[in-house]
Amino acid sequence: MIDVLPRESASPWLDLIETTPSLVFDPAICRQKWNALTKALPGVTLYYAVKSNPYSDLLQTIAAEGGCFDVASSAEIKMLEHRGIRPSRMIHTHPIKTEAEIERAVASGVITFVVDNVDELWKLIPYRHVIRVMLRLSFIAPDAPIDLSRKFGAPIQDALSILDVAYDTGIRIDGLCFHVGSQAATANTHADALVTCLELCKKVNEKGLPEIARIDIGGGFPAHYLGEAVDFASFCAPIREVLTNVPDHVQILAEPGRAISAPSMALVCKVIGRAKRRDGWWFYLDDGVYGAQSGRIFDGMHYRMSVFTSSKERSACVFAGPTCDSIDELGRYPEFPVLNMNDIVILHEMGAYTLASATQFNGIAPPAVVTRALPGQIQEYRRTF
Numbered sequence: 001m002i003d004v005l006p007r008e009s010a011s012p013w014l015d016l017i018e019t020t021p022s023l024v025f026d027p028a029i030c031r032q033k034w035n036a037l038t039k040a041l042p043g044v045t046l047y048y049a050v051k052s053n054p055y056s057d058l059l060q061t062i063a064a065e066g067g068c069f070d071v072a073s074s075a076e077i078k079m080l081e082h083r084g085i086r087p088s089r090m091i092h093t094h095p096i097k098t099e100a101e102i103e104r105a106v107a108s109g110v111i112t113f114v115v116d117n118v119d120e121l122w123k124l125i126p127y128r129h130v131i132r133v134m135l136r137l138s139f140i141a142p143d144a145p146i147d148l149s150r151k152f153g154a155p156i157q158d159a160l161s162i163l164d165v166a167y168d169t170g171i172r173i174d175g176l177c178f179h180v181g182s183q184a185a186t187a188n189t190h191a192d193a194l195v196t197c198l199e200l201c202k203k204v205n206e207k208g209l210p211e212i213a214r215i216d217i218g219g220g221f222p223a224h225y226l227g228e229a230v231d232f233a234s235f236c237a238p239i240r241e242v243l244t245n246v247p248d249h250v251q252i253l254a255e256p257g258r259a260i261s262a263p264s265m266a267l268v269c270k271v272i273g274r275a276k277r278r279d280g281w282w283f284y285l286d287d288g289v290y291g292a293q294s295g296r297i298f299d300g301m302h303y304r305m306s307v308f309t310s311s312k313e314r315s316a317c318v319f320a321g322p323t324c325d326s327i328d329e330l331g332r333y334p335e336f337p338v339l340n341m342n343d344i345v346i347l348h349e350m351g352a353y354t355l356a357s358a359t360q361f362n363g364i365a366p367p368a369v370v371t372r373a374l375p376g377q378i379q380e381y382r383r384t385f
């Protein structure tokens with residue numbers, strides 16, 4: 001989806017930033033998404049997945065709403081601690097960790113960890129008296145384009161034997177968790193997986209193993225990108241139906257990343273070069289797949305775009321990023337305005353897995369980040385997290 005707008009109407013965006021490319025963080029959108037998802041999942045404790053976007057003002061916005069945090073490393077723990085967020089509000093959900101990483105996380109005061117195999121259990125033995133562990137299971141959503149249950153997650157049929165080994169080694173596994181895949185089209189797999197986990201809880205009780213007290217339904221809640229705005233209330237309806245069958249002593253957690261971070265940022269870029277080639281006009285932007293747009297390659301994403309130009313001429317065109325690599329291509333269009341140098345291109349819903357994975361390839365810096373000031377506040381510019 002592309003909006004073509006007059007060049008001068010880019011001014012309100014350009015007034016927000018000091019340079020292009022810049023990601024503009026909107027705390028009001030972040031807050032609204034967080035609260036909408038909280039409302040759609042009553043009784044569920046949300047842990048924001050820091051990996052999707054660790055920008056400081058975003059973390060602070062979620063902290064101010066009373067949110068908790070899902071971390072994948074002690075570096076993420078430190079980022080949160082620097083913002084005054086206590087480790088008691090964090091869970092460490094990476095299923096595969098080095099021993100040094102576990103030691104650092106425990107030393108920081110994080111006590112919840114995740115395993116999905118017995119070899120990972122051995123690493124946790126030294127800390128067994130102070131930690132709680134969740135067992136990650138594999139459930140693949142057929143409607144989620146980004147799979148997260150192939151690389152991680154024990155098959156359900158292995159769950160009881162892993163729980164048995166944990167019991168024998170004195171490790172307290174009192175939780176189950178899963179991630180059905182990112183950007184799921186429906187919550188049907190979340191709901192089915194939760195039902196399966198509740199059945200497993202009964203088998204755990206029958207076997208006399210320690211009771212399961214927590215089930216973490218992971219991430220996978222979608223951002224809208226090219227489609228309709230996501231209505232979290234209807235998306236989460238299948239999960240809510242199962243929540244009514246959850247026993248009182250079982251706490252439910254979720255780890256949303258993309259659904260919160262993607263809509264919270266827009267990327268403002270500029271045309272820095274153009275050339276007429278065999279296959280049409282090529283427009284080179286100052287951000288590409290080595291910057292904030294790696295999702296085009298990693299996740300097959302397409303982003304909603306607004307172009308600000310006074311051009312009336314149309315032609316086939318190719319968008320490309322600023323690096324020398326030919327893979328740094330951003331999209332082809334059979335008919336598009338022939339953009340001019342310095343025309344502005346804005347990509348929307350650009351907060352998830354964008355800056356978090358941006359590189360310095362070719363010595364080109366990732367986009368700057370600015371926070372959109374609330375009314376009455378002064379606009380601030382930031383170049384890093």
Ligand SMILES: Cc1ncc(COP(=O)(O)O)c(C=O)c1O
Nearest residue numbers: 049093182219220255256257258
């Ligand atoms: C363990 C874990 N939790 C949560 C998330 C966030 O997922 P999403 O952005 O789909 O909500 C991820 C994404 O990779 C993850 O690996």
